Amino acid sequence: MVRHTGIRDADALERVIRYVLGEEGHLITLSNIADYMKSEHRKISSETIAGYLNAAAKAFLIYRVPREDAVGKRTLKINEKYYVVDQGLRQATGLSNANAIDQVLEGIVCMELKRRGYDVRVGKVGNKEIDFIARKGGETEYYQVTYLMGSQQTVNREFGAFSGLADNWPKTVLSMDEFPRTRDGIRGRNIIDWLLGR
Known part of the structure; x- marks a missing residue:
């Protein structure tokens, strides 16, 4: 990737990508990444970071997901999410998939929707x-993704995310629960069954 894009600082590129992989599924801004790089004693401009992210997206390492006001249907200009195209890349960079199962499942669902x-x-x-x-x-x-519905708080959070939507499009909560629940017309589904189209 470095050779094809003309990027001169491979170490900075690697650090930026590793940061994004570690924050998979979280809202990220260029200033978040710049602050992280500063904490690593690496000063880097927002423009350079944007270039690195664009290069990583063009190389199909990560996928950028824009944020939108679901009621007003307009794209918001700040805070996007990034998902790794192959979860094995997280593991290859030393990040533990086992310690970030919610992020990993969210990334898998995102890539399946794209597919x-x-x-x-x-x-x-x-x-x-x-x-x-x-x-x-x-x-x-609409989709919500969580590892398990282990508590009433989790159930309320995941199903409650859809409150405020006035439309009647399908709403689904995906989890690893063997027998997912349904609430207020919102369907709960097992992620594996959903991935397999069952």
């Missing part, structure tokens, strides 16, 4: 976040 041909966005509804707004052929689906 199925959806345009994927992160949704904002007031102060709540919807993991994915997926659109294809004039239709919309």
